[in-house]
Amino acid sequence: MNSVTETCEAEETLSARPEIAARKIAFGLQSNIKPIWNPSKPEWSHMVNGASLTMPYLEPFLNNTMREGMKLIDKDNEKLLSDVKGFISQEAQHYQHHRKYNEMIKGSGYKNLSQVEDKMTLDYEKMKSKSLQWRLAYTAGFETMTMGITDWLVNQRQFLFGGADPKVASFILWHFVEETEHKNVAIDLYKHLYGNEYFARIRGLFGASFHIAMLSRQGYMRMLKTDGRWNKWRSRLTLWKMVGQFFLNIAPAMLRALLPNYHPSKVKDPEWVNQWVDAYSKLEEGEIPILDTSDPEISPLFNQI
Numbered sequence: 306m307n308s309v310t311e312t313c314e315a316e317e318t319l320s321a322r323p324e325i326a327a328r329k330i331a332f333g334l335q336s337n338i339k340p341i342w343n344p345s346k347p348e349w350s351h352m353v354n355g356a357s358l359t360m361p362y363l364e365p366f367l368n369n370t371m372r373e374g375m376k377l378i379d380k381d382n383e384k385l386l387s388d389v390k391g392f393i394s395q396e397a398q399h400y401q402h403h404r405k406y407n408e409m410i411k412g413s414g415y416k417n418l419s420q421v422e423d424k425m426t427l428d429y430e431k432m433k434s435k436s437l438q439w440r441l442a443y444t445a446g447f448e449t450m451t452m453g454i455t456d457w458l459v460n461q462r463q464f465l466f467g468g469a470d471p472k473v474a475s476f477i478l479w480h481f482v483e484e485t486e487h488k489n490v491a492i493d494l495y496k497h498l499y500g501n502e503y504f505a506r507i508r509g510l511f512g513a514s515f516h517i518a519m520l521s522r523q524g525y526m527r528m529l530k531t532d533g534r535w536n537k538w539r540s541r542l543t544l545w546k547m548v549g550q551f552f553l554n555i556a557p558a559m560l561r562a563l564l565p566n567y568h569p570s571k572v573k574d575p576e577w578v579n580q581w582v583d584a585y586s587k588l589e590e591g592e593i594p595i596l597d598t599s600d601p602e603i604s605p606l607f608n609q610i
């Protein structure tokens with residue numbers, strides 16, 4: 306397939322995507338949740354907790370970057386303007402929920418996480434001085450990595466979330482459903498302003514992925530130390546296996562992004578994501594999309610709790 310055809314197909318796929326809308330959902334994350342929310346997988350629980358810790362610092366940075374870039378969009382490009390606004394709205398919902406969740410974690414005996422948060426504050430404050438192109442490449446890079454994470458979380462949901470706290474499982478999977486919905490936006494804005502600029506985009510891909518992984522590690526390492534698990538070889542081996550699975554599962558998304566004509570719209574979304582969106586559309590106002598983690602398939606047929 307030649308590049309002209311690929312470009313046309315990408316544009317058709319993009320234009321066919323529905324409007325990006327933020328869902329305001331009251332998951333109730335601030336109470337009655339144990340930090341080890343999957344009793345059979347404490348290391349995995351803290352890996353997710355460590356990633357959650359980054360979100361109230363990462364996602365406002367992404368939003369501020371996208372707002373700055375939005376000011377430079379051609380005024381007649383209504384689709385991209387609308388998509389950037391949708392991106393910002395969804396990410397704002399995400400980090401507000403993560404902030405509540407993180408406060409609950411810190412209040413459960415993990416107060417030393419504040420030191421990690423100070424590091425995040427300093428990192429993102431320094432990054433504000435980087436060029437808009439650098440920051441948009443970072444944003445597009447992170448959004449590319451999330452596509453690999455979504456595939457992993459959805460395809461391995463029985464293993465990762467089976468028997469877990471339904472609120473946390475539902476919250477995390479909702480987040481990545483919406484990541485899928487706005488997967489095109491950061492790279493569309495980047496290319497609109499800077500063209501392909503291949504090597505700058507690739508630096509953003511690996512730079513963002515490594516940066517977030519290291520910040521998350523600082524968080525889950527402190528939590529595992531607080532629990533007395535960090536120096537236990539069985540726990541460390543389990544952790545290494547989970548981290549290995551993480552990198553193995555995000556690798557296809559990272560490798561796809563190395564192609565010069567890469568665009569996220571060419572990548573098929575997991576069917577479960579579409580099922581979740583359809584199931585959510587059938588809920589009554591105020592109903593919460595809580596998944597049944599005792600269901601072997603963890604189907605998107607929501608329970609009310």
